[in-house]
Amino acid sequence: MQEHKLKVARLDNIFLTRMHWSNVGGLSGMILTLKETGLPKCVLSGPPQLEKYLEAIKIFSGPLKGIELAVRPHSAPEYEDETMTVYQIPIHSEQRRGKHQPWQSPERPLSRLSPERSSDSESNENEPHLPHGVSQRRGVRDSSLVVAFICKLHLKRGNFLVLKAKEMGLPVGTAAIAPIIAAVKDGKSITHEGREILAEELCTPPDPGAAFVVVECPDESFIQPICENATFQRYQGKADAP
Helix, strand or coil, X not given: CCCCCCCHHHXXXXXXXXXXXXXXXXXXXXXXXXXXXXXXXXEEEECCCHHHHHHHHHHHHCCCCCCEEEEEECCCCCEECCCEEXXXXXXXXXXXXXXXXXXXXXXXXXXXXXXHHCCCCCCHHHCCCCCCCCCCCCCEECCCEEXXXXXXXXXXXXXECHHHHHHCCCCCCCCCHHHHHHHHHCCCCEEECCEEECHHHHECCCECCCEEEECCCXXXXXXXXXXXXXXXXXXXXXXXXX
């Protein structure tokens, strides 16, 4: 965040591509930081298991009073703010397995993370001691699912050509120019002293807004589904918003 000069107070929306330790390992610490900065609400978007992950965080960090946490499912409508619109695109691997894979860190063996899966000869002293009322059942994640995000910047209106307006005799520098600027920036023509002036005569062309995609490809089984995704294909040439 410091590298990109991003203010913590503006992190009111967090987007996650998949429920893997490399993606969510620092999420709990970030949420606590947001809470300390006084952020009132944070919405997280991503895979279905995200809501259960937040519940697990609260077991060890407490109720997190002072910050409201909400989850926007990947099936929910698009997110929109003053800058862009974000669309969530679920991507399933080619070899979608019938059962979920255990949620584990890639750097640590499964046997160390899940004592109940170890051999019967191991000591019960290795069993995890969880808070009262919390099941020892391991959390699971759907490794066959990632969520991609298509981000479409809003249309940026053209710039008002002040010098051109002066040449046309418009009241530049007075209060009367304000509604004229607003009208031509909205693409509307105006009438001044009986003459119709088109918006393109007083404004530069609008910027349609760029689109970019955030997508994670965990392994080769996701390559084909990503390449064949109908929504992504709209952005591989002449593209409109999904």
